[in-house]
Amino acid sequence: MAFVQNKPIGRPRGFDADEALDRAVLVFWAQGYEGASLDDLTGAMGITRTSMYRAFGNKDELFRKALTRYTEGPASYVGGALTQPTAREVATAFLAGAVGTGTEPGTPGGCLGVQGSLAAGESGRGARDLLAAWREEGVAHLRDRFRRAVDEGDLPAGSDPGLLARYLMTVANGIAVQAAGGATRDDLQQVAAMALLTWPPAARGR
Amino acid sequence: MAFVQNKPIGRPRGFDADEALDRAVLVFWAQGYEGASLDDLTGAMGITRTSMYRAFGNKDELFRKALTRYTEGPASYVGGALTQPTAREVATAFLAGAVGTGTEPGTPGGCLGVQGSLAAGESGRGARDLLAAWREEGVAHLRDRFRRAVDEGDLPAGSDPGLLARYLMTVANGIAVQAAGGATRDDLQQVAAMALLTWPPAARGR
């Protein structure tokens, strides 16, 4: 959009871009990148193809923006978990969030970052790689947080922050697959609790 | 195919159907149901569209047969794990198999049963539901095996076979997602080992 003195010129947009993006998130979440056609997307967003292209660029960019919106919305539990005071609470909140968002009524089961695109043909490679990087970024954030926990004595000195991070992400991804397949929230909460039984005790009795 | 006195009549097939199916498995595994086009499939199988339709029916049936072949081939570790003498060995073999097959060089990373179709548009619903059922079947087999383990005193009397089964499948699915994203075999072996730390001790000191 072009601006003159911080004010947009030309005909104003006839729809709320954020609201439309939220609808797109749900479609990508439920049907994956390749499985979501432009007709599916624009139909759910309530706008025409032309409006979508003007506002979001193309399907790839729409997916990127949808993933960002998903990260700030349904997947905000990740950022929330990272701010917990202890490593154990980080881990507990992370898995609880994965179960909660993955089995939230009214939204697709599972996680957009997993089922959005795991395997894809030529046209979906970009989305697939984007999501793989997204998951790795999550692992990196957890790992950094657990490094700090080791430094603070919140985790035993011998702990492997990278392993703990990948372990949690692996369980969370498995929870997403299970949720996409229809596993119940109760079942997955029990699974999450079981996965946390191995969590190392606090080093300094915290 | 029509037969007369146990012998096929008409022109004989010019390719090995099992070999072609193996190639199709690799394509579905790497690209998913919707991401694998008929040109991709027949190109890899080395046959024409017509031959594929004649030998396998259509894309859906080809996928079904590919899944069966995958179950008997790369995923045969599941059946192998179920025959282990103790519940702990079942669990260990199951996760080791998930890591091994998911990170086997020369084959796509991850698991066909997971990435073949987690989320899909209209045309991929059949494949998605088929795979969800396939995974649930795996859970059921594990659960039955662990029920027996409880009966045999191989697991503590208070154990929940259903929870143990879903826990293992969840971790295995997470391993598949991680492998599809490029996680290394070493990393995932450590994750699998960590997941097994929670495994209940044998009830009668086995």
Next chain:
DNA sequence: TTAATTCGGTACCGATCGGTGCCGAACCAG
């Protein structure tokens, strides 16, 4: 040989894919 059957290749089907050209409508600055 003749009849019956299946195989495999070509060429095609209608439908859908992601993406775009065009043009009137709606807004701004002057």
Next chain:
DNA sequence: CTGGTTCGGCACCGATCGGTACCGAATTAA
């Protein structure tokens, strides 16, 4: 008002989708 800009709707693009009609080639039974 005029000129400039963006928006949104329609119609359309070439490419690809899964699937098939047709026909000669290859085989068996008789």
